[in-house]
Amino acid sequence: MLSRKLASSMASQEQGDTYAWFSQRAWVEIDLEALSHNVRQLKQFLSPRTQLMAVVKADAYGHGAVTVAQTALQSGASWLGVATVPEGIQLREGGIKAPILILGAAHTPEQIQAIAQWQLQPTIGSPKQALIFSNTLENIQFGSSLPVHIKLDTGMSRLGTNWQQAGEFVQLVDRLPNLHIASVYSHLATADSPDPSIMTEQHRRFEEAIAQIKSLGIKIPSLHLANSAATLTNPQLHYDMVRVGLAVYGLYPAPHLQNSIDLKPVLQVQARVTHIKTIAAGTGVSYGHQFIAPQEMRLAVVGIGYADGVPRNLSNKMQVLIRGQRVPQIGAITMDQLMVDASSVPDIQEGEIVTLLGEQGQEKISADDWAEKLNTISWEILCGFKHRLPRVGVM
């Protein structure tokens, strides 16, 4: 692993010899081998007739959309899912040729034109949206038929037409010029819950909608319903394709799904010790002096903060890994830096690597640990790393 290589080259440098290593005060490591492993595991878990869509919205949950998309496609995924038109364009500009479904809403003539131009595939969630698409494509003299994906609301109460109107909705879209229906899909609200009752009801509604559509004699090439949690829960939910985000990145949507397949976390967050000092008992640390040293301690400043994706609400609650040991973070986390109590590593060096998320030796800190402390979900933790830090691929 790169981190270890960097760590050992660091260790061989005399302190004060050079500050070249400060050029990377913090970075995100993306383990593409782990990503490929996760995609292969998922693909093996599916029946051969079920396609795998890698959901790469929000810059691949903070992992880097183009690189993730390329690796996922090489490892068994055949579709990509994004939230917005610009996210789809970014993939096309990165050279990605695979079909791309836009999971979010697009309405404006500019968006529709971009969809047509970049060969993206939109979600159509209402009759009104379908008409806007058809008319706009007419106006720009599109000249062929755009594949669209019909979204039904079976209980998420987000995008989509109510499942009870599935028949008339699909019929309307089916009759419009310039469009053809590539799939019908819905999204589950509670697939990560150990209690399957709401998911079962959504599944029943989806089946009812499909029956309605079939009774009108309309053939739908593809049906899909499952996110990561549903994919790992029940093969009956797989249909023709599954839309997997979180599991591709190596995290489990819920603790009760941890025995389903073997997943490896893809993202690690590393930073460097940028300064070390000894502080006396009674010394206040960071903004607001929320932490007062109870005794003399060895304080290390680490070059990462909340603008990089470390939530400020973890102040005084999180730990980091230094030389395979857990070390407590102290004082308010600031925008670009945070402090740790490194008293347990008395000979700690400036430039030394600190792991915020990831593994060192026997110790491991995961996005799930942070999510639990913050009463949120791992999805949000991962997305926090999409802005500022450079990404380094690790093979």
Ligand SMILES: *Cc1c(COP(=O)(O)O)cnc(C)c1O
């Ligand atoms: C984000 C998203 C997914 C992926 O969800 P995960 O829980 O991360 O697998 C699937 N489908 C839709 C419609 C989504 O918005």
